Amino acid sequence: MKSGGYDSLHSVDKQCMNLTFKEDKAIAALSQLCYFADNKLNHYTAAKLLYLFDREVLLNTGEPAFFGTFFSLPKGPIISEVNNGISSCGDSEVDLPYDWSTFFTLNRKTNLISQKNPEDRISDGLLSDEEIDRLHDLYDKYRLARKGMLEGDIKNLPEHIDLNKDERRRALPYRDILEKNGFTPEQVSELLQEIVYDDCFRSAFEFSF
Numbered sequence: 001m002k003s004g005g006y007d008s009l010h011s012v013d014k015q016c017m018n019l020t021f022k023e024d025k026a027i028a029a030l031s032q033l034c035y036f037a038d039n040k041l042n043h044y045t046a047a048k049l050l051y052l053f054d055r056e057v058l059l060n061t062g063e064p065a066f067f068g069t070f071f072s073l074p075k076g077p078i079i080s081e082v083n084n085g086i087s088s089c090g091d092s093e094v095d096l097p098y099d100w101s102t103f104f105t106l107n108r109k110t111n112l113i114s115q116k117n118p119e120d121r122i123s124d125g126l127l128s129d130e131e132i133d134r135l136h137d138l139y140d141k142y143r144l145a146r147k148g149m150l151e152g153d154i155k156n157l158p159e160h161i162d163l164n165k166d167e168r169r170r171a172l173p174y175r176d177i178l179e180k181n182g183f184t185p186e187q188v189s190e191l192l193q194e195i196v197y198d199d200c201f202r203s204a205f206e207f208s209f
Contacts, residue, residue: 012192016174019067019199021081024126026066027103029053030086031122032132034104034115036139043086043111044075048154049138050082055157056134058174059181062191065131067199070172072161076154077172086113 029050034041050066055077057065068079085098090106103122106113115122123132142150154160158180161170174195178188 012189012196013173013175015196015199016192017069017171019069019195020203021068022066023081023085023098026050026068026079026082026085027100028123028126029065029131029135030082030100030104030113031115031120032127032135033139034113034118035121035123036136037143039114039118040112041114043106043113045142045150046086046113047078047083048076048150049135049142051077051079052138052154053131053135054079055159055177056138057131058177063195063198064174067195070174070177071169072159072163072172073169074163075151076160077157089113 030046033046033049051070054065054068054070057063066079066082068081070077071080081098084096085100086104086106087094088096088099089101089104090108102116104113104115127135159172159177161172163170174192175188178191179185183191
């Protein structure tokens with residue numbers, strides 16, 4: 001590949017690691033999961049289900065649901081912004097870039113997250129019926145699953161990375177997820193350019209108001 005082509009690929013990948021996170025939609029999706037779980041949802045389960053939901057949307061529509069940043073961890077991939085948002089709901093000693101404590105509470109002893117006002121339907125208008133059904137299918141799949149099944153399935157995903165012993169996490173670009181799930185390099189480049197374009201358009205539209 002010519003250097004210009006490589007530079008172009010590198011540029012769009014870098015842009016896809018700095019998209020405008022759809023925080024309101026991620027909060028709505030977590031609220032919906034809490035509703036399914038009778039308002040008692042494990043932190044790990046929440047983070048992994050939201051990753052699985054986001055990757056399914058990406059693979060089926062060509063765009064992620066939340067426009068977040070994916071990272072591989074020893075126990076499988078996460079959406080960094082979502083994990084920070086959930087962590088912010090407990091008594092964290094670390095300053096986090098997102099604060100979801102207005103909506104949720106995280107019990108550090110039990111690692112259970114719950115919505116402060118469970119009667120509030122935060123998802124109204126932010127999630128389509130299809131997205132709610134997708135979240136419900138994922139929740140149902142693992143609700144009664146044997147212990148460890150969710151982590152096992154996460155680690156068996158084509159994009160899973162076995163980290164080196166000295167690594168805590170590694171960036172997981174959209175490109176890797178798409179290519180390792182059957183998309184051609186040409187298809188991937190086109191989809192990533194569309195993601196960047198849509199992000200720029202959305203940001204400009206929001207800024208104009």
